[in-house]
Amino acid sequence: MKIATFNINGIKARVNALSDWLDEAQPDVALLQEIKSVDEGFPREIFEDKGYNVETHGQKSFNGVAILSKLPLEDVRRGLPGDDSDEQARWIEATVVGDKQAIRVCGLYLPNGNPVELQDDGTPVPGGKYDYKLRWMDRLHARAQDLLADEMPALMAGDYNIIPQTEDARRPEAWVEDALFRPESRAAFRRILNLGFTEAFRARTQGPGHYSFWDYQAGCWNRDDGIRIDHFLLTPQCADLLLDCQIDKDVRGRDKPSDHVPVWVELDA
DNA sequence: ATGCCCAATCCAATTGGA
Numbered sequence: 001m002k003i004a005t006f007n008i009n010g011i012k013a014r015v016n017a018l019s020d021w022l023d024e025a026q027p028d029v030a031l032l033q034e035i036k037s038v039d040e041g042f043p044r045e046i047f048e049d050k051g052y053n054v055e056t057h058g059q060k061s062f063n064g065v066a067i068l069s070k071l072p073l074e075d076v077r078r079g080l081p082g083d084d085s086d087e088q089a090r091w092i093e094a095t096v097v098g099d100k101q102a103i104r105v106c107g108l109y110l111p112n113g114n115p116v117e118l119q120d121d122g123t124p125v126p127g128g129k130y131d132y133k134l135r136w137m138d139r140l141h142a143r144a145q146d147l148l149a150d151e152m153p154a155l156m157a158g159d160y161n162i163i164p165q166t167e168d169a170r171r172p173e174a175w176v177e178d179a180l181f182r183p184e185s186r187a188a189f190r191r192i193l194n195l196g197f198t199e200a201f202r203a204r205t206q207g208p209g210h211y212s213f214w215d216y217q218a219g220c221w222n223r224d225d226g227i228r229i230d231h232f233l234l235t236p237q238c239a240d241l242l243l244d245c246q247i248d249k250d251v252r253g254r255d256k257p258s259d260h261v262p263v264w265v266e267l268d269a
Numbered sequence: 270a271t272g273c274c275c276a277a278t279c280c281a282a283t284t285g286g287a
Contacts, residue, residue, distance in 0.1 A: 010276050012277085034276095037277095060277090060278090061285085062277080062284090112287055113287095114286085114287065175287095215274075216274035216275050216286095217274045220274095259274085
């Protein structure tokens with residue numbers, strides 16, 4: 001079973017690029033972020049015609065996540081638990097029924113968190129964007145604990161907006177004060193990892209120079225000035241099934257690209 | 270120190286992204 005994550009930066013602007021990549025990469029499941037569309041505006045027929053089941057959790061203008069799956073989807077849930085007042089569409093999960101195994105698949109678009117606003121005591125300003133990011137990660141931690149307790153193969157994948165290590169940025173010095181790389185953000189990411197998850201890409205590939213995002217500005221792509229912020233976290237039962245994890249870097253160099261590229265895992269499921 | 274580029278939107282100039 002091939003499962004991919006792809007922040008497409010707007011479904012309307014990315015229909016062709018996404019379609020071409022799906023035809024070529026042939027993922028069984030694609031977790032999409034930043035569809036920037038309400039559910040009714042998502043061009044589901046284009047993907048249903050390719051054989052995908054389509055489940056969306058959309059929002060006007062910003063955010064929005066979706067699951068495309070050639071395999072049956074069961075028990076679809078929308079929204080990250082833990083705050084009923086949160087109206088941002090950043091989480092969707094479902095059970096994918098594979099030939100050998102069923103996998104609980106969670107697609108996420110973690111808040112960016114900039115600008116970073118701190119109080120005199122160094123804690124984030126309540127209600128600010130950085131505070132929202134860290135509070136969202138508290139809820140993610142709780143959902144992650146519940147997934148582990150279920151003891152079934154499960155994964156959480158998407159745009160984490162977290163640069164885990166120095167080696168995950170071409171110019172780490174440019175990110176030290178940024179919400180994607182600040183100590184609180186990275187610590188929150190590690191607290192989730194350390195519950196017992198496997199970060200799929202780093203389970204397979206070591207060393208610097210592997211990125212999943214290149215800013216549109218300042219010729220970042222041409223200078224290979226990227227960061228690795230799109231991740232797969234696997235429960236132990238899912239990590240047992242891991243066969244491969246790759247970044248489809250070449251997608252960034254095509255016509256009308258997203259600023260992110262697809263990342264995928266192959267599971268023995 | 271700032272903008273660069275791109276997408277979406279009450280279609281023009283703003284917001285949000287990372």
